[in-house]
Amino acid sequence: MRARSLTATLAFAFAGTTLAVFALVGTFVYLALEHQVKAQDDLDIVLAARHTRRLAEELDTLADVRVYSERLTSQVLGNEALSVEVVDPEGHLLLEHNAPSTAGSVAPPAKRAAASQQITEALMADSISADGLPIRSIAVDAVLQDGAVVTIIVSRNMHDRWLLLDHYRDRLRAAGIAGMLIAFLMSYLLVRQSLKPLRDIARSAGNVTVDKLNTRIKADNVPQELGSLVTALNTMLGGLDSGFQRLSQYTADLAHDMRTPLGNLRGATEVALARPRSSEEYQALLASNLEECDRLSRMIENVLFLARAEHPQFARNTREFDVEAELKRIAEYFEGIAEDAGVHIRVIGNGRLKADVELFRRAVSNLLANAVRYTPRDGEITLQVTESASGLRVTVANQGTPIDQALLERIFDRFYRVDPSRTSGAPSSGSTGLGLAIVRTIMELHGGTVHAESGAAGTRFILTFART
Incomplete structure (x- = not known):
């Protein structure tokens, strides 16, 4: 499956966001315009109905409606969309001007304003003409001077409004699509330019090979x-x-x-x-x-x-034990080797430690074997335990030729050996150059440290276990 382009994905996201914003804003503007147009038309219809009723109430009889028709239709003159009709109580048409072709009846809407009722937009009614055109109208009653009641119907053909709103909606859609395309193109170009440092990083990383591991990625001009x-x-x-x-x-x-x-x-x-x-x-x-x-x-x-030991899943079986007892057990194990080398092993101090006993024994044994190898005859090796608030320290100290201070850290490297002149005559074949490296690894597994100190009095290896 081909991986998606981050540039194209972000460009599509920006384009989609732009389209959504255009749609929301366009819908809001469209509905606001529709509401404003409708409110203005309703106001025109209401005002025309009010003035027409006032003029009709000044007439004496039903016959005057036809005689003074020009006065009654003066409120809708000049606006081809507005029309007026006047009918008598029996539904006979007395007057009309620009009246739409209705669906076969000039009967006033069932909802109309009584003669004494105030004319408001709440009385508006929607209908469809015989030609399928939308009509919005209002019907009001007017009482003539002789007491006769006529119904005045003021209507407006909403077809032109529909066309206006349709054209406006189409323009909003076109503007939204055009805006989305422009946003996509600009977003694509801008995102591509913005991701250029990332491509430079990838190009620099591609230059790193086995024989060029010292190559580094340049951080200049990086965002x-x-x-x-x-x-x-x-x-x-x-x-x-x-x-x-x-x-x-x-x-x-x-x-x-x-x-x-x-x-x-x-x-x-x-x-x-x-x-x-x-x-x-x-x-x-x-x-x-x-x-x-x-x-x-x-x-x-x-x-x-x-x-x-360097594997992340290396298992350690930790438990709490008596350090002094373990040191004495290790010293007893080395007793024969120490006698052959002519050295004495002494254990000092006590304390308890939570660690892997087998690894602890191996670390101390490596240090002790190293001490036996480099301690002169009739010398003494001390295994000492000291406790403090921060942790527990195990020190393996021996007499002998001091180690150069510049070499104290290197002696923990793998296969590194100090000058052979420091040996006390013990067979050199016993050393593989890995003993101290193993000690450091064991201490790292326990979250502790190991370091060496050397001087005229001898050399000390100190294991520091953090308190858990």
Whole structure:
């Protein structure tokens, strides 16, 4: 289905609105004119009837009606549309002037003014002549000097009024249609011109490609109503550019880090196959290859976790738990590794937290494993819990060579590693460069933050959970 044109839709809307306004205004003007014309004609008929009755009441007998006919018809002379008739009580026609061809009778309307009754527009009656012409008339009684009663009928042929109103109505219709067409054409042109900035925005957005994600839509001369749209689009493009750059860097780092264990596997295997080896040498080779496989497995597992954690529907099973008990459980789990590294783990403080226990354990375990790796022998690692009104803080502190202040934020990037000289001799293969990135992701899932502080006394990683 072809999409509708916004320009045409708005133009039709404006044209329809114009036609509706013309129709309403035209109808009002037409009805006002009709009412005014009708009121003026009724007034003419009433005045003619009043003067004719006054003249008739000055006559002596019925015979004088014919004798002084010119006096009685003087009120309608000069107006071909007005007519007058005078009939006696038996309905015989005594006088007529410009009388229309009625439908076979000159009998006065049943509704007429008595001799003593005031003549008003309320006594008007409508009828149709034998020729099909509209007639508007009024009938009044007049008493002659001898007591005889005659009926005076003053009529007006409304045909010319009908023609006038019909012509006026036709002109209003023509003006309304012409106005609608003009409004449509002008609206189309104006809307099309007004939407030109939107077409420019679409053209600029079309220039954004995979290799041009740094392109931005120009906000110059953009209407105020479209300013927020341009800002939102540029923000979206900035996010896409940043995300694409991170993805490219992430892919490159992943390939680089996976190449190292694979190279180790391949190199060690090629050396072993270069000449016959003893069973002990083959066992050592298999043990070394197994370590590299474990490293690859951990790396893949961490990558999958980060990919799942970034999905909007990532599920978290939150519950309230004792932080001190969980830290002691984690410290007990690392007790053997810590003894081999010659370091001591101490837990301080207590508090309760509502979070995903499994993710909490993983974040602290990653920090603790990192601390064990970089703490010198006979050093101490402290797991501390502190509560405040704003939230709960878990601190993992260890002794050792401080981290350069310029690197404290970068250490949370994926696949980033600090200079190897900071290690305490623990096997470097245990690190995949994703541990701290996972910690930051877990904290973001909980609406918290993580940051590092490093100095002469050692390094501290601080997890801050907001109070819920």
